[in-house]
Structure formats: structure tokens, C-alpha cells
Amino acid sequence: MLKISNLQASIGEKQILRGINLEVRAGEVHAIMGPNGSGKSTLASVLAGRQEYEVTDGTVEYNGIDLLELSPEARAREGVFLAFQYPIEIPGVSTTNFLKTAVNEIRKHKGLEPLDAVQFLTLMKEKMKLVNIDQALLSRSLNEGFSGGEKKRNEVFQMAMLSPKLAILDETDSGLDIDALRIVAEGVNQLKRPDNATIVVTHYQRLLDYIIPDYVHVLYNGRIVKSGTKALAMELEEKGYDWIKNEVADAQAG
Amino acid sequence: MNLTTEYTGLKDSLLTDFQVWESQLAGGEKSTLHRVRREAIRQFDRLGFPTTKHEEWKYTNVGALTKQAFGFRSSTNLTVADVGALLVPHLEANVVVFVNGIYQPQLSRLVSPKADLRVEDFADAYQRDPAFVEQHFAQSAGYEHDAFTALSTAFAQHGAFIHVTDQKIIEHPVLLYFISDARSGNVASQPRNLFVVGRNSQVKIAEFFHTLGNNTSFTNAVTEITVEPNAYVEYYKVQEESEGAHHIGTTHITQLERSRSFSATITVQGGFVRNNLRVGLEGEHCEAHLFGLYLPDGKEHVDNHTVVDHAKPRSYSNELYKGILNGRATGVFNGKIFVRPDAQKTNAFQSNRNIILSDEASMNTKPQLEIFADDVKCSHGTTTGQLDEDALFYLRSRGIDADAAKSLLTVAFAGDVISQIHLPALREYIEQRVTRKLGQV
Ligand SMILES: Nc1ncnc2c1ncn2[C@@H]1O[C@H](COP(=O)(O)OP(=O)(O)OP(=O)(O)O)[C@@H](O)[C@H]1O
Ligand SMILES: [Mg+2]
Numbered sequence: 001m002l003k004i005s006n007l008q009a010s011i012g013e014k015q016i017l018r019g020i021n022l023e024v025r026a027g028e029v030h031a032i033m034g035p036n037g038s039g040k041s042t043l044a045s046v047l048a049g050r051q052e053y054e055v056t057d058g059t060v061e062y063n064g065i066d067l068l069e070l071s072p073e074a075r076a077r078e079g080v081f082l083a084f085q086y087p088i089e090i091p092g093v094s095t096t097n098f099l100k101t102a103v104n105e106i107r108k109h110k111g112l113e114p115l116d117a118v119q120f121l122t123l124m125k126e127k128m129k130l131v132n133i134d135q136a137l138l139s140r141s142l143n144e145g146f147s148g149g150e151k152k153r154n155e156v157f158q159m160a161m162l163s164p165k166l167a168i169l170d171e172t173d174s175g176l177d178i179d180a181l182r183i184v185a186e187g188v189n190q191l192k193r194p195d196n197a198t199i200v201v202t203h204y205q206r207l208l209d210y211i212i213p214d215y216v217h218v219l220y221n222g223r224i225v226k227s228g229t230k231a232l233a234m235e236l237e238e239k240g241y242d243w244i245k246n247e248v249a250d251a252q253a254g
Numbered sequence: 255m256n257l258t259t260e261y262t263g264l265k266d267s268l269l270t271d272f273q274v275w276e277s278q279l280a281g282g283e284k285s286t287l288h289r290v291r292r293e294a295i296r297q298f299d300r301l302g303f304p305t306t307k308h309e310e311w312k313y314t315n316v317g318a319l320t321k322q323a324f325g326f327r328s329s330t331n332l333t334v335a336d337v338g339a340l341l342v343p344h345l346e347a348n349v350v351v352f353v354n355g356i357y358q359p360q361l362s363r364l365v366s367p368k369a370d371l372r373v374e375d376f377a378d379a380y381q382r383d384p385a386f387v388e389q390h391f392a393q394s395a396g397y398e399h400d401a402f403t404a405l406s407t408a409f410a411q412h413g414a415f416i417h418v419t420d421q422k423i424i425e426h427p428v429l430l431y432f433i434s435d436a437r438s439g440n441v442a443s444q445p446r447n448l449f450v451v452g453r454n455s456q457v458k459i460a461e462f463f464h465t466l467g468n469n470t471s472f473t474n475a476v477t478e479i480t481v482e483p484n485a486y487v488e489y490y491k492v493q494e495e496s497e498g499a500h501h502i503g504t505t506h507i508t509q510l511e512r513s514r515s516f517s518a519t520i521t522v523q524g525g526f527v528r529n530n531l532r533v534g535l536e537g538e539h540c541e542a543h544l545f546g547l548y549l550p551d552g553k554e555h556v557d558n559h560t561v562v563d564h565a566k567p568r569s570y571s572n573e574l575y576k577g578i579l580n581g582r583a584t585g586v587f588n589g590k591i592f593v594r595p596d597a598q599k600t601n602a603f604q605s606n607r608n609i610i611l612s613d614e615a616s617m618n619t620k621p622q623l624e625i626f627a628d629d630v631k632c633s634h635g636t637t638t639g640q641l642d643e644d645a646l647f648y649l650r651s652r653g654i655d656a657d658a659a660k661s662l663l664t665v666a667f668a669g670d671v672i673s674q675i676h677l678p679a680l681r682e683y684i685e686q687r688v689t690r691k692l693g694q695v
Binding site: 048049050051052071072073075076077081082084087088090091092093097098099101102105106109158162 | 642643644645647648649650651652653654655656658659662663665666667669670
């Protein structure tokens, strides 16, 4: 489904991604972990089409198409979804307000009829239940004055509404209490289908108790330096990142 | 009038026009009103049209306007259907129509009881009750330093006269439509409006400006509003004129003690617009809310000059003007707040926020606070920036294309002002107009 080869990206003079290789197949869940500032969110943003980052080398193939060629909206219509680490506040635009446009744009792209007001509301009600989010929250200005947890829940709600093929969740678990974490994780699991895939960026092994990953990768200094299974996440939880940093340093020295 | 000699500009033509008109007044030239007019035309002659050397006109150049020729008082015959298309739908209201500055009774319709609310042409009001008109006319709208107000005063004859009797809450708003019919030539008009809101009374008044046709138009509109003690006026000015329209408008709101005012100046469209709004808080415990929204694009120019003058203690004013500029548009905001030595315990707030959507559009904004009292709370803020890139990316990442995302964000930005409009039908109407214009972003 997704094949990232030697992806390099920079912002201004600063190189952040230094050659990422990653392959994600339909039905899989990949977890990406790594110390702060290692480039996890940058990778997520580049996949979603943020133009601020300049891709200097490498390719990203997504369901047979060159993802990097597409505008952010075209990617979304092709089924790419990014749950933001820091969801943006947009005064005057409510979730309900823009999601209707979004849902129908994506439907149009798939050759489906647009949803009318009633159908849209029905879909909303269904997905609201899934992540246990309040209607009132969705009518307010997007993320404005939302608590950290509410913002994250809103991201998962949007994901449920848009039913993407490739969902990238950037630290969607940060700032969630235990109950919210379970709700969000259950939401993600319910959306899981054999024909879609999920990339979860996280710092905490505990999320992976709920969303069981097929693979765990460690991103460090702009590269994936280690890949493994869920056991790797447990090891990181226990030992931190120093041993990996040392391994990398040793490898470079040798 | 036949122009056999070479056209030497708007000023000369207006001075001549005045003489011709005066000679036809048939006795009317002896009235007190006309004495004021004569003073005003002399003052206009002395002042001449302002140039950009004039501090108040630094960024708004009327040079091109003053070289053009216009037909004043051009008569046309608009039908109810022509006008109907311009009216705010689903709003039960008193509707008063002026075409090229002339009152059109056959297109107007009053629904409020006459004993509570008097609405008539300025000329009719003067005929009926000269003393009342004289008492209020040209009191707040000074023409000493302002050529356009001098011009308006000199030619004061038609416009809306509105008087709300004491202790009346007028349920239905008064909608004034000023239509420039420029379908068969350049037209000009100078509506002169006078509103008096009696003690403890409340009224909602909206002025709409429209142009028909593709020729140039010039509107020089002056409105004087007196808000008597404990009264409330809700005042809307909605501009939907053509690219070729020139609009110079001045509104003076004079508030006496415990009165309240709300104003919203919405410039949806208009080639060349200058709005002056002056709110004089001349009693204690007054409240004034000023809102503005302007959306120039193409080569449009919109200038808002506002003055809030706190003359007495314990009053409150709050002002929010927002602008969205695109194309090669230019915008100006100049907001003065005066707090006179007497006006202790004043609360005055002002904010001007702008979004610039293109490299070639520009905005000049200048807040000016002059505070002569010490026990006051005043603040002002101004921002001019681009659309929030993060917000744009967020919406696009949900599948919304760039243009639609931009228009969503700009409509939301305008929403702060639109949501202040109290009349639901008017709010919806404005929202639709604004969305339509910003949809082309
Ligand atoms: N817009 C930007 N301008 C300058 N530097 C940036 C920008 N965005 C990211 N960076 C830098 O790139 C590096 C990687 O940032 P990124 O946000 O991808 O890290 P991360 O792995 O997601 O970290 P965290 O775990 O803290 O979320 C950091 O050093 C960061 O400061
Ligand atoms: Mg991050």
C-alpha cells in the first residue's frame, strides 16, 4: 500500500529526514517510536503533503501512485488521513461545518453521490458514538478552547467520518486519560479493515496494548534505525533510547 | 444643464449648479435652511476637494472623482420588480426607496404606526415642521473642515427623515434603499438623512447602497443621528455598489445620557469608498458598539475613518473593524478615540484586524488615541497578516481544495462581525453576500 524509499526532507537549510525506508501493506499496523525531535511528525507531515517541508530525495509510492506529486487535498481524497499531533485551532469554523464539505469532496472523488443534510447527520451520530464525542463540541469553533483530550478525540472522530485507507496517528494518545485512551484505541480498532493500514506514532507502549502493532520502528535522527515487533516497544519502555543511540554511534564509528 | 463650455471639473460644475438651483427655489431661498446651505456652499468653495496632502485624505485620492462629470437628480423609472430584487428577503420592514437621490413614494411602504415613527423625505419634513428640522440639521455634521459635508449641506434637500416619538420601541426596522441608476449615464446623488430617536425609544435603521448599470456613480451621503436620553439606535450601512461607484459617506451619531448605539458598516462591494463614522458620547453612561467589515478585491478601495469622542464620564465604547483584501485592493482604517478631560471612568476599546490574500493588495491602518483624562481604560490593537497557513493545511488535509479552504477561513474571519448583526434576516442576507464575494477568493 505504502512504500517509502530513501525519503529525505528538509526545512530551510535544515535536513530532518535523512533517508527513510518503510513499507506498509494493507491490513497492517505500524508503530513509529523515537526520541523527541527525531523527525516523526515531519515524516507524517510530508506524507500528508505539507509544502513547508521540501522533499530533497527519495520516493513515496501509495497504491501505485506517486504520493509526493499530489496536493494535500488530493491525498486526502485518495484515502490518506493524518491525525495531527497538535490539532490547529480555527476560530469560526466548526467541525460539522467543514466536515460536510470534506466528506462530500471525498465521496465525489470516489464517484459517490453527496450526502444530504439528513444522511450526513446520521453518519455523524454513528461516528460520534464510536469515539464518545459530544455534539456540542462539534458545533463549536474547531479546537478552540478544546481540552487536550477533546482535540485528540476530535481527530479520531474526523478519521471515522472520512474512513481513510491509510491513517497516520501522530501521538493521538498523548494527553489522553486512561478511559479516553481506551475509547480512542477502540475507535481505531473498529475502523481497522483488511484493506486499510494504520501508522501510529507514539511514545508510550501502553497504547500498543490496545492497538496491537504488527511492526515497531524506531526513528532516530531522521532515519529508521531499528525495526521489530511489539517486543521492541516493551524493550524501549524498559530501557529508554540510549542503547539505540549507542548502537547507532557504534555503527557509524565502525 | 447644457455644457457648452469646456468641463473644468466637479467643483466648478457644482458651484454653478448651486446658483441655478437657488434661482429656481421660488421663495425657498429665504428659509433658515437655505441660509445654512449658502454658508455651506461658500465653505465648500473655500475648502475645495481635499488632496492627499490633507492629513485625513492621505491614502484616499479623490482626484479622479473630481475630474468627472455627473448628472445630479437624474430621473428614472424603476419598477417595484426592479427594486424588489435588491430588497432583503423575509424581513418585515418599513421600506423607503431613493433613486438617484430622489424619494420614490410609489416604491416605498411603511408598516409602523405613524404616531410612533415618522418616516418621510427630508424636504417634506422641512415643509411640515421647519423648526424641528432646523433644531437638528447640521448640528453634529460640521462642514467647517470637511468639503464633502459642506457640499452635502449646501445641497441638502432630499433624504430620509426619521423621527421616533419618545417612549416607543419600533418593532419593524426601517430599511432605506439608495439606488444609483447608472444605466444610461454617470449619476450623482447627495442623500441627506436626519434621524432623531426620542427618549427611551428604540429603533433599527439600515441604509443600503446599490448601483444599477455600468456607468460611474457618485454618492455623497450624510446621516445625522441624535439618540436622546436612554434611547437606542441600531444602525446598519450596507454597501453593494458597482466597481465604478464612488461613495463618500459620513455618519454622525450623537448620544445623550444613558443612550446606546450599535453600528455596523458592511462594505460588500464598491469601487471607491470612504466612510466616516463619528460617534459623540455627550452624556454619561452611554454605550457605543461599532462594527465594520470590508472585502475589497480587484481595484477596489475602501477607507473607514472612525471617531469615538468620549465627552462625558462613565461611557463605554467598543469597536471592531475587520478587512479581507484581495487582488490589487487598497484599504484604509483610521480610528480615533478621544477621551476629553471630563470623561473620567471611560472604557474604550478598538480593534482592527485584516487579512491580505494577495501580494498586490495593501492595507493602511492607524489607530489614534487621544486621552486627556487619567482614570480611564482604553486599548487598541491592529493586525494585518496573511491567512493562517496551518489552518489552510489542516482543512486541505481533510480533502477540501485550497480555494474552498480559503473561502471557509475568510468567511469565518468575517463571521466575528457578521454574527453581531442582530436582525436574523439581515444577518443571513449579509452572510450570503459575503460568502458569495469570498467564494471567489
Ligand atoms: N517548521 C520547522 N522549522 C524548523 N525546524 C523544524 C520545523 N519542524 C520541525 N523542525 C525540527 O525538525 C526536527 C524534527 O521535528 P519533529 O516534529 O518531526 O520531531 P518529532 O519526532 O515529531 O518529535 P516529538 O516526539 O517531540 O513530537 C526537530 O529538531 C524540529 O525542531
Ligand atoms: Mg512529533
